[in-house]
Amino acid sequence: MTCLPDRSSVGEAGIEELRTELAKLEAAEARLSEARARLHNQIDFGFETATTREREREVSDERRQLQGRIDALKKQLGTQQTA
Numbered sequence: 001m002t003c004l005p006d007r008s009s010v011g012e013a014g015i016e017e018l019r020t021e022l023a024k025l026e027a028a029e030a031r032l033s034e035a036r037a038r039l040h041n042q043i044d045f046g047f048e049t050a051t052t053r054e055r056e057r058e059v060s061d062e063r064r065q066l067q068g069r070i071d072a073l074k075k076q077l078g079t080q081q082t083a
Contacts, residue, residue: 022073032063
């Protein structure tokens with residue numbers, strides 16, 4: 001998990017680094033969302049296996065963690081832009 005720098009120590013270059021990290025995390029979250037949707041389709045259309053269900057839980061957990069990191073970065077960026 002990435003630690004966010006203290007907002008008082010983030011300059012313009014730091015803000016750009018946060019934006020870059022945010023973009024990477026959002027792209028990863030989008031890929032996980034697509035994988036999760038495919039797994040849900042398999043489950044919904046009767047192709048569910050124990051492996052499919054387990055993989056869906058793994059993907060959902062990873063996606064949830066990424067969303068938490070994304071939210072934290074957005075909050076950090078919002079604070080930086082108003083400071």
